[in-house]
Amino acid sequence: MTAETPEFIRNTRTSYDTIADDFDQRFPADGLDGLVLERAxxxxxxxxxxxxxxxxxxxxxxxxxxxVTALLHGLGLPVFxxxxxxxxxELARRNHPGLRFHVGSMxxxxxxxATLGGITALYSIIHVPDGHLPATFAELHRVLEPGGQLLLAFQTGAEERLHLAERFGHEIALDYYWRDPDAVAERLGEAGFRLYSRVVREAQEGEVRPRAFLLARKEG
Known part of the structure; x- marks a missing residue:
């Protein structure tokens, strides 16, 4: 990361570097088996x-x-x-040595x-501040080819912002942004996406907030 990298990206990188091993143990690959709606x-x-x-x-x-990268690969998609x-x-490459993983920011x-046929961004925009969201969606639009598909997932709820200074017993500095699905859909439309589906799943055991899923495609 350079000196010009926004602070929220630096904080997100450092925080997830700190909790990565605990996160991997807490949310193993077989945990996806119980996510019926998500798998659908x-x-x-x-x-x-x-x-x-x-x-x-x-x-x-x-x-x-x-x-999720491995799951999409299992569904027959060429994915990285x-x-x-x-x-x-590092953990992704260890867990799934046959797949490609790169360090980068959305x-x-x-x-x-226009070099991607599809993008999944699951619980990624939750760390992007409101002021950076239009540019982020414009970046996703840029790299998708016309007709390219997008699947977003994010927690939703009344709170707009939550700051965490600790997780899994580690000191971090991570901001979370909860957003209304309709507002996110409107932002996608402004970025040149056409919405296909909007789904909200209620919070399940161990969860605090509902989960929103938006399927859209790049117009053109």
């Missing part, structure tokens, strides 16, 4: 990508320890993971224009 949405996303006829790869942004945390990328991707 991953399947729908994969079907939409294939139906578009693209040969371009899919990027899993905020890939963490790589479990990107995460802002180098330690998360706010400034090291990719040419």
């Amino acid at each position: 949405l991953f399947g729908a996303f994969a079907e939409l990508v294939r139906a578009s006829g693209t040969r371009a790869p899919v990027a899993d942004l905020g890939s963490g320890p790589g479990h 993971g990107v995460d802002v945390s180098p330690r998360m990328v 706010t400034a991707l090291d990719l040419p224009d």
Whole structure:
């Protein structure tokens, strides 16, 4: 990261480097088996990508320890993971040695224009402040080819911002932003995306807030 890197990205990187090993143990790959709705949405996303006829790869942004990247690979998509945390990328490469993972930020991707057939960003925009969200969505729009698919997931709720100074017993500095799905959908439309589906799942055991899922595609 350079001196010009926004503070929220530096804090997110450092915080996830700090908690990466605990996060990987707390949320193992087989934990996805119980996420019935999520797995259905991953399947729908994969079907939409294939139906578009693209040969371009899919990027899993905020890939963490790589479990969703591996799931998408199992659904037949050519996929790679990107995460802002180098330690998360190390764990992902260890967990899934046959897949590609890179260090990077969804706010400034090291990719040419219109080179992706799809993007998943699951619980990644929750660390992006409101003022940076339009530019982030513009960046996702830039790297997707016309007709490219996007799947976003994020916690929703009444609170707009939460600051955590500790997680898993470690000192961190991480901001979380809870957003209304309609407001996020409107921002996507402003960035040039056409909404396909909007789903909200109620909080389940061990969760505090509902989860929102938006499927959209790049117009053009």
